[in-house]
Amino acid sequence: MRDSVEPAALLGKFNCNVKEIEKSFSASIIARGEIIRIEGRNEEVEQVRSLFNKLIDVVKSEHVPSLDELRYLIRQVKEGRSLDGVLSDVVRVTHWGEEIRAKTAGQHSYIEAMRSKDIVFSIGPAGTGKTYLAVAMAIDCLKTGKVKRIILTRPAVEAGEELGFLPGDIRAKVNPYLRPLYDAIYDMIPAGEFEKLVELGRIEMAPLAFMRGRSLNNSFVILDEAQNTTSIQMKMFLTRLGFHSKAVVTGDITQIDIGEGASGLAAVQGILKGIDDISFVILDKRDVVRHPLVARIIEAYEQNENQLAGKNSCR
Secondary structure (H helix, E strand, C coil): CCCCCCHHHHHCHHHHHHHHHHHHCCCEEEEECCEEEEECCHHHHHHHHHHHHHHHHHHHCCCCCCHHHHHHHHHHHHCCCCCCCCCCCEEEECCCCCEEECCCHHHHHHHHHHHHCCEEEEECCCCCCHHHHHHHHHHHHHHCCCCCEEEEEECCCCCCCCHHHCCCCHHHHHHHHHHHHHHHHHHHCCHHHHHHHHHCCCEEEEEHHHHCCCCECCEEEEECCHHHCEHHHHHHHHCCECCCCEEEEEECCCCCCCCCCCEHHHHHHHHHCCCCCEEEEECCHHHCCCCHHHHHHHHHHHHHHHHHHHHHHCC
16 A cells, blocks of 8 residues: 555445445455555556555545545546546635535646636536536635635526516525525535625625626626526626636536527637637536436436437438
């Protein structure tokens, strides 16, 4: 075993990690004290060895990987993806002490892009952590003084209603649209602290239409569900960015609720390609970190859509 680590943390309770790895590979694993012996085909032996090396690094960072996290690592090793930064890159700690870590190679690339670029587009299916990681990074930047405020916005189109026809004041009107952002924030900071930051103007949540005409300086700005913006709205949002600010734009171009071909997110990569300090991170089903069934559901829908596209092309 490379360096000494707590065997129970590495191998799992009652060797559950070893059993999970053997279930996923045809290789045989024999653990005796600080020695782990791997037997099988050369390719799989190397994959399992790289997996254990990663687990050792994670355990040495004082994090005990869960069974789900182990499954993420196994999936990525079998797909030949890099494990650099996976489970070792901590973005933020929740207010109850849980570390928010990159769980996939795609998530690590996303986090690195948010750290190094002023505008980041994160495009991918549900469950890949697009919104959650953006909020975690925004809270971290606010807490460390890198920005003075966080602005969270979404296009209000899901309900097919104009805001003016919804009951209540403006906050009551927009809350249903911003609920996923609230869910992420409440993981990072207690509700009471959030309310205080809102009162002080340090955190602002508003529909996209409210961004028009503003200059957003010293801010971390998140545009969520951006697949439902038009090209005009996307341009309006991106040109709001002021000095010492960052913008993260998230969306899933397979879930467009506006007219076909009208999505500003679908068009923006071709328009902004090659501009320095703008990064596009494409996440896919391999980066889904929800219930294991979610990745399989996404794959099933993709297959169905491909079959329908094939039938339509033959007509």
